Amino acid sequence: xxxxxxPSTALLPTPVVLLSVAGHGKEKPNIxxxxxxxxxxxxxPMLSVAIRPTRHSHGLxxxxxxxxxxxxxxxxxxxxxxxxxxxxxEHDKFAELGFTARPASQVAAPxxxxxxxxxxxxxxxxxxxxxHDLYLAEIVAVHYDEELIDSRGRLKTxxxxxxxxxxxxxxxxxxxxxxxxxxxKALRTGNK
Amino acid sequence: xxxxxxPSTALLPTPVVLLSVAGHGKEKPNIxxxxxxxxxxxxxPMLSVAIRPTRHSHGLxxxxxxxxxxxxxxxxxxxxxxxxxxxxxEHDKFAELGFTARPASQVAAPxxxxxxxxxxxxxxxxxxxxxHDLYLAEIVAVHYDEELIDSRGRLKTxxxxxxxxxxxxxxxxxxxxxxxxxxxKALRTGNK
Numbered sequence: 001x002x003x004x005x006x007p008s009t010a011l012l013p014t015p016v017v018l019l020s021v022a023g024h025g026k027e028k029p030n031i032x033x034x035x036x037x038x039x040x041x042x043x044x045p046m047l048s049v050a051i052r053p054t055r056h057s058h059g060l061x062x063x064x065x066x067x068x069x070x071x072x073x074x075x076x077x078x079x080x081x082x083x084x085x086x087x088x089x090e091h092d093k094f095a096e097l098g099f100t101a102r103p104a105s106q107v108a109a110p111x112x113x114x115x116x117x118x119x120x121x122x123x124x125x126x127x128x129x130x131x132h133d134l135y136l137a138e139i140v141a142v143h144y145d146e147e148l149i150d151s152r153g154r155l156k157t158x159x160x161x162x163x164x165x166x167x168x169x170x171x172x173x174x175x176x177x178x179x180x181x182x183x184x185k186a187l188r189t190g191n192k
Numbered sequence: 193x194x195x196x197x198x199p200s201t202a203l204l205p206t207p208v209v210l211l212s213v214a215g216h217g218k219e220k221p222n223i224x225x226x227x228x229x230x231x232x233x234x235x236x237p238m239l240s241v242a243i244r245p246t247r248h249s250h251g252l253x254x255x256x257x258x259x260x261x262x263x264x265x266x267x268x269x270x271x272x273x274x275x276x277x278x279x280x281x282e283h284d285k286f287a288e289l290g291f292t293a294r295p296a297s298q299v300a301a302p303x304x305x306x307x308x309x310x311x312x313x314x315x316x317x318x319x320x321x322x323x324h325d326l327y328l329a330e331i332v333a334v335h336y337d338e339e340l341i342d343s344r345g346r347l348k349t350x351x352x353x354x355x356x357x358x359x360x361x362x363x364x365x366x367x368x369x370x371x372x373x374x375x376x377k378a379l380r381t382g383n384k
Binding site: 162183 | 232235238242261271333373
């Protein structure tokens with residue numbers, strides 16, 4: 001049996017990322033935790049981030065039109081939670097959370113050194129959807145911790161120890177279930 | 193040390209969902225697996241889905257302007273993979289994958305009965321971003337399998353056995369690491 005519920009942001013799991021943005025005027029660079037993010041296009045590679053206009057980072061992103069999406073490890077969950085609850089008005093999150101700001105390659109926003117994967121982005125579109133502004137941003141560079149890349153240049157997914165967001169909870173990833181096309185290939189092979 | 197790479201759709205993990213859409217003219221209802229989806233606004237609740245114009249479902253979504261996002265369980269990974277590799281031009285995916293089309297509440301697209309969570313959506317915006325068209329859709333109803341809801345009306349996250357997509361691989365979820373605000377609360381309590 002199914003239970004029908006009122007409309008809500010029920011999609012799951014979502015990513016949970018640390019967005020870093022350059023300072024502006026007297027404002028220092030800031031970090032904000034976001035779960036309302038997603039990939040939106042492959043060519044050009046683009047992602048979306050949704051930010052409430054009440055957040056300090058909203059003004060910084062509007063000024064800079066650039067940011068870095070940093071993917072944290074599961075063991076960084078406490079800092080990820082604090083960066084989402086705290087405001088950059090009251091906290092220097094880089095200093096207080098022990099994160100190192102590393103110069104990016106293509107944008108003015110700093111990378112978070114301690115995150116294993118860093119995605120540099122430039123805003124191409126901005127839409128006012130209601131409670132959130134949606135930024136559609138082109139990915140202009142990607143950085144990986146070198147120990148995540150194998151000898152053939154491929155990503156070692158398990159070594160990421162990535163984290164997901166599920167209905168207000170942070171979850172680790174479990175086991176690899178398969179790869180894209182695997183079931184289709186098995187079916188073809190089995191049919192021969 | 194960091195290794196810089198060319199721009200790519202590096203965001204992870206993403207959801208992996210089965211989008212179901214109504215038929216049109218002589219075309220049957222179809223299912224397509226998508227990982228480029230995300231939450232984009234809380235009020236109104238909205239999500240985004242990106243679909244390549246070459247996909248059969250692209251035409252069906254353009255005709256219907258409505259769809260259902262069905263969240264699969266990890267043990268449905270083979271059907272999820274096949275629904276992504278196969279085309280609705282050649283396959284009746286409901287019949288061939290053993291899925292039951294159940295009438296939705298607010299839209300013409302069918303729910304997939306066997307998926308534990310079904311999100312009914314109406315398209316509000318469509319953007320041509322390049323290789324993908326992006327649909328920004330309002331969530332108009334949500335359905336849960338009744339065994340996922342506890343006696344206080346809350347979602348039993350672990351009972352979902354949800355799945356994520358990571359760099360071309362399907363992954364199960366692992367362990368609950370904490371909830372939103374937990375680290376901030378612990379810090380306040382510890383400081384007293």
